[in-house]
Amino acid sequence: MIRIDRLFRLQRPSLDQAHQRLSVLILLFAAGFLVVAGRAVDLGVFQYAGDPTAPANLAEADHRWQRAEIVDRRGEVLATTVASQWLYADPRRIQKPEETALALAEILPGQTAGDILRRFRRPKEFVWIEHNLTPSQVAAVNALGEPGLNFKTGSLRLYPHGRLAAHALGYTGIDGEGLAGLEKFFDRRLTDPARLDEPLRLSLDLRVQHAATDELALAMDEFQAKGAVALVMDVHSGELLSLVSLPDYNANRYAVATPEQKRNRATYEIYEQGSALKAVTIAAALDAGLVRLDDRIDATKPIRIAGYTIHDFHGQRRDLTVPEVFTYSSNIGSARLGDTLGAERQKRFFRQVGLLSPAEVEVTEVSAPRYPERWGRIHTMTASFGHGVSISSVQLAQAMAAMVNGGRLQPATLLADADRQGRHRGRQVISPETSAVMRQLMRVAVVKGTGSFADVPGYRVAGKTSTAEKPGQTGGYDHDRVLSSFTGVFPAETPRYLVFAMLDEPHGTEATYQFAGGGWVAAPTVGKIIARIGPLLGVEPRPADQTFIREAALLVQEKE
Numbered sequence: 001m002i003r004i005d006r007l008f009r010l011q012r013p014s015l016d017q018a019h020q021r022l023s024v025l026i027l028l029f030a031a032g033f034l035v036v037a038g039r040a041v042d043l044g045v046f047q048y049a050g051d052p053t054a055p056a057n058l059a060e061a062d063h064r065w066q067r068a069e070i071v072d073r074r075g076e077v078l079a080t081t082v083a084s085q086w087l088y089a090d091p092r093r094i095q096k097p098e099e100t101a102l103a104l105a106e107i108l109p110g111q112t113a114g115d116i117l118r119r120f121r122r123p124k125e126f127v128w129i130e131h132n133l134t135p136s137q138v139a140a141v142n143a144l145g146e147p148g149l150n151f152k153t154g155s156l157r158l159y160p161h162g163r164l165a166a167h168a169l170g171y172t173g174i175d176g177e178g179l180a181g182l183e184k185f186f187d188r189r190l191t192d193p194a195r196l197d198e199p200l201r202l203s204l205d206l207r208v209q210h211a212a213t214d215e216l217a218l219a220m221d222e223f224q225a226k227g228a229v230a231l232v233m234d235v236h237s238g239e240l241l242s243l244v245s246l247p248d249y250n251a252n253r254y255a256v257a258t259p260e261q262k263r264n265r266a267t268y269e270i271y272e273q274g275s276a277l278k279a280v281t282i283a284a285a286l287d288a289g290l291v292r293l294d295d296r297i298d299a300t301k302p303i304r305i306a307g308y309t310i311h312d313f314h315g316q317r318r319d320l321t322v323p324e325v326f327t328y329s330s331n332i333g334s335a336r337l338g339d340t341l342g343a344e345r346q347k348r349f350f351r352q353v354g355l356l357s358p359a360e361v362e363v364t365e366v367s368a369p370r371y372p373e374r375w376g377r378i379h380t381m382t383a384s385f386g387h388g389v390s391i392s393s394v395q396l397a398q399a400m401a402a403m404v405n406g407g408r409l410q411p412a413t414l415l416a417d418a419d420r421q422g423r424h425r426g427r428q429v430i431s432p433e434t435s436a437v438m439r440q441l442m443r444v445a446v447v448k449g450t451g452s453f454a455d456v457p458g459y460r461v462a463g464k465t466s467t468a469e470k471p472g473q474t475g476g477y478d479h480d481r482v483l484s485s486f487t488g489v490f491p492a493e494t495p496r497y498l499v500f501a502m503l504d505e506p507h508g509t510e511a512t513y514q515f516a517g518g519g520w521v522a523a524p525t526v527g528k529i530i531a532r533i534g535p536l537l538g539v540e541p542r543p544a545d546q547t548f549i550r551e552a553a554l555l556v557q558e559k560e
Contacts, residue, residue: 067157067176068190069199070169070183072206073241073416077160077199079169079183079251084156085138087129091120093148100146104129107140131174132156157183159251165209167245167264168202168363168414171254180254180262182414184364201416203239208232211532212242216501219525220246223506223516229266229393230525231500232533235401235489237417238410238426240361240394241497241537243267265504268365270390271483274468275518277355277386277396278334279403279438279487282326284349285337287434293322293555297333306378310335313467313517321555326441327449329465331385338384343375346383352429353399353409355391360411367392386468387477393485397500400487404442404462404495407435440552443492447549448556454488454523456530458541462495463488463526465518470505481505486522490530493548496539501525 070079087108094100101117108130119127131154133141141149157172170181178187186200216230232242245265249257263269285291296319302311312330325333338346350356350371358368370390372379382388394412402409410426430438442462445451450465466485469477485502489495501522508514512521534541546553 066155066191066193066196067172068192068196070190071199071201072204072209073202073239074205075199075201076206078165078202078204078206079157079159082156082158083153084132085151086131086154087133087141087149087151089120089127089129090125090148090150091122091127092125094120094146095148096146097121100144100149103144104141107137108133161206162250162252163248164206164213165204165243166248166251166254167262167266167365168204168240168243169251170363171251180365181264181363185362202414203234203237203241203416204243204414205232205241205536207536208241208533209244211536212499212529213244213246213248215525215528215532216244216246219501219503219506219521223503223509223512223521225503225506225521227263227265227269227504229500229502229504230529231266231393231397231498232529233397233401233412233498233500235405235495235498236408236410238398238401238412239416240412240414241533243394243414264363264365265502266393267359267361267363268367268392270367270369270392271502272387272390272468272471273393273396273485274386274466274483275329275331275334276400276464276466276485276487277389278326278329278384279442279464280350280353280355280399281334281338281341281346281384282322282441283403283430283434283438284346285341286322286437287430288341288345290340291322291337293437293552295322296320297322297325297330297336299325299330299332299336301332303332303335303381305381308378308382310381323441323444323552323555324557326464327445327556329445329450334385335381338380339377341380341384343377343380346380347375349429350383350389352427353402354395354411355389355399359392359394359398360413361394362414369395386466393500393502397487397498400464400500401489401498402429402435403438404435404489404498406432437552439489439492439495440549442489443549444552444556446488446492447546448553448558450517450519451486451488451523453519454486454527454530456490456527456534458543459490459530459534459539460492460542460544461488461490461527461530462492463523465523467517467519482516484516484518484520484522486518486526488523488526488530490534491539491542493545497533497537499526499529499533501529 067081097120101113104116105111105113170183172183173179178184212230216228220228228246230244233240243266247261249261299320302309312332320333358366379388398412407430408426409429446455451463454461464487468483470481472478484506488499503521506516506521508516
C-alpha cells in the first residue's frame with residue numbers, strides 16, 4: 001500500500017506545473033486588460049483634450065443629458081426632450097477635405113466651409129460638426145459617402161409652442177444646462193434622475209397665454225409701442241396664468257434672438273409705474289384710519305414743494321372726496337394723502353405689500369426695485385402717485401391683487417398649486433373691510449372714471465389706469481415718453497383674476513384723438529383680454545350689480 005505522504009510527493013511535480021501554467025494565463029489576461037484600458041484612457045481623455053464640445057467618450061453622446069418635461073396647468077407640454085442626430089467627423093478618415101467642407105456648408109445653414117475645413121485639419125480622431133440635424137440633413141450628409149463622417153444620437157430640448165411663454169420658460173444650452181427662465185431656476189429639479197418622469201407643472205394656462213399674447217401684440221402694433229407686458233393672475237393664490245413680454249423670441253432658436261427680444265419686461269425691467277400706486281396709498285390711509293371715504297382733500301391748486309410742482313392732468317380745481325381722488329386719478333389729492341401718511345408709515349406699508357423687495361417669481365431674470373435712500377417729504381408725496389419708486393410689473397400686480405382679495409399679499413408664482421409645496425405663504429397687509437372698499441373704488445373708476453374702456457358686459461371689471469411719464473435723459477420727466485398701463489380685476493364684487501397690460505412708449509392714433517394714456521391704450525387691451533379668457537376660465541357673465549358700489553359712487557360728482 002502506498003502511504004499518504006508518498007502519494008503527495010508523487011503528485012507535487014504535476015501541481016507545480018499546473019500552477020506555472022495558471023500564472024502565465026493570468027499574466028496574459030492582465031496584459032490584455034492593460035492594453036484595452038490604456039486605449040480607453042487615450043480615447044476618452046487625451047484624444048479629446050482641448051475640445052470642450054466633445055464628449056468624454058463616444059457612448060456618452062448617445063445619452064448626453066435627460067431632462068423632465070415642463071407642462072402647463074392642464075398638462076399641455078411646454079418643454080420636452082427628444083432624440084436628435086449629432087454629426088461628428090474623424091479628420092484622419094476624411095478623403096476629400098475641401099470638397100466635403102464645401103458640401104457640408106451647403107447642407108448646414110450657419111456653417112462656413114472655412115470653419116469646417118479648419119476642424120478637419122485638427123490632429124484628432126473626433127471633432128463635432130453640428131448638433132440637432134433634421135432628417136433631410138442627415139440624408140444629405142449620408143449621400144456624400146464620406147467615411148470620416150458619422151452620427152451619434154444626442155438630445156434636443158424642444159419647445160413645441162415656439163414663442164409662446166418663452167420668457168417664462170427660458171431655454172437650455174447645447175449641453176442641457178438651463179440658461180434662462182424656469183429652465184435655469186429649476187435646473188437641478190429638472191435634471192434630478194429620480195424625477196425625470198415627473199413633469200414640472202406650471203400655473204400657466206396655454207389658452208390664456210395665447211389670448212393675452214395675441215391681444216397685446218395687436219395693441220403694441222396699433223400704438224407703435226417699443227415694448228409691452230401682459231399678466232393674468234389668480235388674485236387668491238398668486239398663480240400666474242399668463243406672463244407675456246414683447247418683443248419676444250422663439251425659444252427653439254434662442255441663439256439668434258436679440259438682447260431686446262430676450263429681455264423679460266415683466267420681471268426684469270423696473271419702471272416708475274405711475275397712478276396705479278394711488279390704490280396702495282389710499283388703501284394705506286384708509287386702513288390706518290387716517291381718512292374716511294367722505295373726507296375732503298384739497299385739490300384746488302397745484303402743490304409746490306422743494307422746487308417742484310405737483311399738478312393734475314385734468315384738475316377739478318376743488319376739494320375732492322377720497323373716491324374722487326381715485327376715480328379722477330388726482331396727483332394732488334394722492335400727494336396730500338401720502339403726506340398725511342408720513343414717510344415712515346408709507347415706506348413701511350410699501351415694504352409690507354412687496355414693493356421694496358424683488359419679486360419671488362421663479363425665473364432668474366428678476367430685478368430689485370429702486371427707491372430713495374433718504375425718504376423725505378417730497379419723496380413721500382411723489383411715491384404716493386407712483387413716481388420716484390421703480391418696480392417690476394409683477395410686483396405691481398401682486399400688490400394690486402392684495403388690495404382686492406381680502407387684503408392678503410400672495411407672492412406671484414409660476415408653479416401650479418400641486419408643485420408649490422407651501423413655498424409661497426401669503427400675509428395679511430390690509431383688513432378685509434379696507435379691501436372691500438378698494439373693490440368699490442376700483443369699480444367706480446371703471447364705471448365713472450378713466451378706466452371705462454376696460455369694461456366688459458357681464459364681467460364687471462374693476463381697475464385703475466396709469467400713465468407715467470418716463471425719466472428724461474438729462475433729469476426731470478419726458479412728456480413725450482410715457483408708460484401706459486391698466487390693472488383690471490374681475491368680477492368686481494368677488495374678484496378671481498387680475499389682468500394687467502402695459503405699453504411702453506405708445507403713440508396715440510386718430511381713434512384715440514392722439515392720446516396715449518393708460519385709459520386710451522391699455523384699458524381697452526385689458527378689456528379685450530378679459531372678453532376672451534373669461535369664458536375659458538369658467539367665469540359666468542352676469543348683469544352688473546351697482547348696489548355694492550353705492551357708497552363710493554354717491555361721493556363722486558360728474559367731471560366739470
